Amino acid sequence: MIALLQAEWFKLRKSKMVPIILAGPMIGLFIGLSANLEDNMQGIEINEWYISLFSMNLTYALLFLPLISGVFTSIICRYEHQSGGWKQLLALPVTRGKVFVAKYILIMLLVLAMQILYLGSIFAVGIVKGYTDSFPMEIVWKSIVGGWVATLPLVALQLWLSIMFKSFAAPFAVNVIFTLPSILAVNSERIGPYYPWAQPFSMMYIGGNTDDVFFVPWEQVLTVVGGGFILFFLGGYYYFQRKSI
Amino acid sequence: MEYIVQTQNLSKSFGKEQAVSNLNLQIRKGEIYGFLGPNGAGKTTTIRMLLGLMKPSSGTIKIFEKNITKDRIQILAKIGSLVENPSYYPHLTAYENLEALRKILGVSKTRIDEVLEIVRLKEVAHKKVKGFSLGMKQRLGIAASLLHSPELLILDEPTNGLDPSGIIEIRNLIKRLPEEYGMTIIISSHLLSEIDQMATQVGIVSKGKLIFQDSIEAMRRFAQPKVTFKVNNGEKGWRFLLANGIKADYQNGVIFLEECSDEKVAHIVQVLVQEGISVFRVEEEKRSLEDIFLQMTMGEQGK
DSSP states (O other): OHHHHHHHHHHHHTSOOHHHHHHHHHHHHHHHHHOOHHHHTTTSOOOHHHHHHHHHHHHIIIIIHHHHHHHHHHHHHHHHHHTTHHHHHHTSSOOHHHHHHHHHHHHHHHHHHHHHHHHHHHHHHHHHHTOOSOOOHHIIIIIIIHHHHHHHHHHHHHHHHHHHOSSSHHHHHHHHHHHTTHHHHTTOTTTGGGOGGGHHHHHHOTTSOSSSSSSSOHHHIIIIIIHHHHHHHHHHHHHHHHOOO | OOEEEEEEEEEEEETTEEEEEEEOOEEETTOEEEEEOOTTSSHHHHHHHHTTSSOOSEEEEEETTEETTTSHHHHHTTEEEEOSSOOOOTTSBHHHHHHHHHHHHTOOTHHHHHHHHHTTOGGGTTSBGGGOOHHHHHHHHHHHHHTTOOSEEEEESTTTTOOHHHHHHHHHHHHHHHHHHOOEEEEEESOHHHHHTTOSEEEEEETTEEEEEEEHHHHHHTTOOEEEEEESSHHHHHHHHHHTTOOOEEETTEEEEESOOHHHHHHHHHHHHHTTOOEEEEEEEOOOHHHHHHHHHHHHHHO
16 A cells, blocks of 8 residues: 555656645735735734635635645546556556555645645745734644545545546536535525535634534534545445446 | 466457457466457457456456456466556656556566666666657566566567567567566467467457467468369369379369378379379469468458
């Protein structure tokens, strides 16, 4: 399994994904620096760090986090599709299950790396703007880890689709089709909590219920995120087992 | 008798189309098994099933006397393969391609240089495979299949796209492997001449059926020359020959014999002349292996 992860990382490392992993956090950084919500919020008692996060999270969590994690899965499957990589890989003494899991773990590690870079962006914005309030550590746990957890089912579905379709565009199109409505979904109290693509935003949104482990109720994490993860992961896993190469 | 590869009634159908039907392959250790058949006969489908890339519709596959569905990992650890078009990662160099596989196979790094040396890709080892010619990609694929010094090498059309010198090089390499490393090799091709020069054992498939499986010598025996006699009265002459105890065949006004020594030809001519039949022509008709192969596969397709 470790050997398989190393091999996957080796192949992925060489496929120019550094600009992609930087795109989300960089855009977050620009938005954070250019937004001027501070002026509108004068008089409201709130930790300064949260103010820039409101505007940063909006584009990052709503769009870039789900879309870019989908791009990662496309890249990790693309070089297998291109020139018979699948048949060479699967004719080696490896099980398909392990290949699937190794690819999944690697993507989740990349998403985690992106989340950590985004945390760096948050920090950079605060330093540039000269915030004096203490840095709220709960952002790290709730927002960064929460957003990461919320991508678990999305990445599983994307991996399924990326293995199924040879084309780079098809899984991405599906991802866009599901991601864009989350702009509407997050505004709806009825649909928002159940829409998997809206979960990264909901879980990174600071205004949520702060008594729970994350910014959303625990039941919602378990059912929507956990349930979605199990459904999509098993679906992709079994699809890959049966696929004729 | 110990078989390295043995399939029993191996079949695969795609919808209504029967791609492979009731294939019984038997391949012994140390052999170069030529797997021969026209394009679309089911060679690649069979090879994919041997490697567990595709599940058979019915039938069993035993490799190293183990069942592929149960002990796939153990079996694949001892197999090197090159299936259809060469597989590679275009964004990596030749060396990196092998490195990615090496990490999984867990062999030493020096093996990469060794196999690159064997297929003569050392000079381009650090160039991206994207820019390689088909022949170079093919050689890289062979290098990859040799990486873990497998006991069984399965090569699907390995000389496709190679130039003549490349073909000779690969052919010599393939011939060397069983002697030097005790490997067993399955090599598929649609060209008989290719197989003829390497294989010790031949299996011919046509329309998914195995229509011939024996040693290459047995196949060559089919290619014995035939002697034909053109005479003024074929049927009469043929009866005289039979009356004189000479087994001959008669078809379309021509008398012909298989396996005919010089003395026998002289004797036949003598008999015919004595009976007052004019002998116009005595010809030797050589049948190439190619003709036999064509005849075998055509016959199957005509049905």
